[in-house]
Amino acid sequence: MSKYLILIFQDEAVARQAEGESISPGYQEFMQRRNGSLLSGAALHPASTATSIRRDGSGGFSVTDGPFAESKEVLGGYFLIEAADLDEALEIAKEVPAGVGVEVRPVRVVS
């Protein structure tokens, strides 16, 4: 089994409207159905609340307001899952009711 991170992308404007306290029915259903594969997950506050820290190359940092990459589609949440291979991970990822879409990244095994 391998671990994969599913990054959930959504349209910033749409995401702002949908901000609520409870998990939407679509996500609830997905999490129930894929309970066995989900290791962890979280919804994120809007990208406007993000803070980015870049190394300036001489030992210091520059701290800026906003997400690392500025775009219409922003990271809205994530799931960490376990799957046998990429095909299974993609099958699970397709079920995530994400607004725009998702990115699937294999998690590196480091010792």
Add this chain to the structure above:
Amino acid sequence: MSPAASSEVAAAVADAHRREWAFVLAATVRVTGDIDTAEEAVQDAYASALSTWGPRGIPKNPGAWLTVAARRRALDMHRRAATERRALPKLLAPGDFGQGEPDRDGGVPDDRLRLIFTCSHPALAPEAQVALTLRLLCGLSTADVARAFLVPEPTMAARITRAKKKIAAARIPYRIPAASELRERLDGVLSVVYLVYTTGHTAPVGGSLMRRDLAERGHELARMLRVLLPDNGDIAGLLALILLTDARSAARLDEHREMVLMEHQDRSKWDQSAITEGLALLREALSLRPPSRFALLAAIAAVHDESTSWSGTDWQEIFGLYNLLLEKWPSPVVRLNRAIALGFAVGYAEGLAELDALGTEPMLARYPYLAAARADFLVRLGRFEEARGAFEEALILTENDTERRFLQARLSGLAG
């Protein structure tokens, strides 16, 4: 086995490289679990064939001999790696090792399909799918693959390395897809094979119109798929398309190696045995509902092949087939070809109007065949001044020297 002369050995090894590479590699990946080690083991096996087939004689079944040698070598390498306890990502879980031991008949199970599906996995970039297929299924060196696609060798090496890393890191499976997704995934495989063929049929760039070596590789890959999945109608459709297109290749160049349009081709040079085989496969492919994209394209090629003259071509039929194609697989290139068929089926002015409407299509902005088709219809309509402009545009866009000479000749031949 009796000793063989070195020239015989070299020929036998070269032949086995062409015929058996994919089989030997696919069977070896079973043992190694990763592509890089398998490639190295298979290369070693071919090297040892060169040195041992002379004194010991050429084996009756070179593929089986090479597979045994490559797997033995792979097991050696695997043991050494295990002692180093390197945490290499694997294509197969450890439990899968050894599943590929010789089967009941003492043969080696055929894993080529698994390898094909891994190479054309949709999670890999299309150009990487093609590069991996040529490298792993056809056994082409990185330098050869780079030459085929006219990119510098280091660029191609980086592309292949990146794809292999992704296969290992993301665990792209070494498996034939489940029945429920087989048709969709197979369409990806067939697209890769067709791209190999078309890149050879009309080289996008360079000195010669065709790259026969690539066209033949595409043809061989389609045949390999046909052997591995003999009852599959989609594969029959692709093989039919390749045969029915390739049948005309001898007539596409004249004795001075200049391009000849189908209209002026010597149809007696068309390969009738390829056409006969292609038509039989096409009938099989068309019995499948709904017909695949390749079956429809093959049906269009068949209309040309079965016509005894250019003037007798059934353009209504071709136009109808393009309409079907456009309905299910709309693309700017299909619209372009449909417009050409309309021009011959209904009238040049109608065809030209459709072509003009495609002028704003961004995907065709650098596609020389739109300007060339417009030029051709403008000539047929007697509008030579506009035709001149269209030929000049096509000349700027084409990067194939043979096509450039052809367009230049037509431009020079315009009255006035």
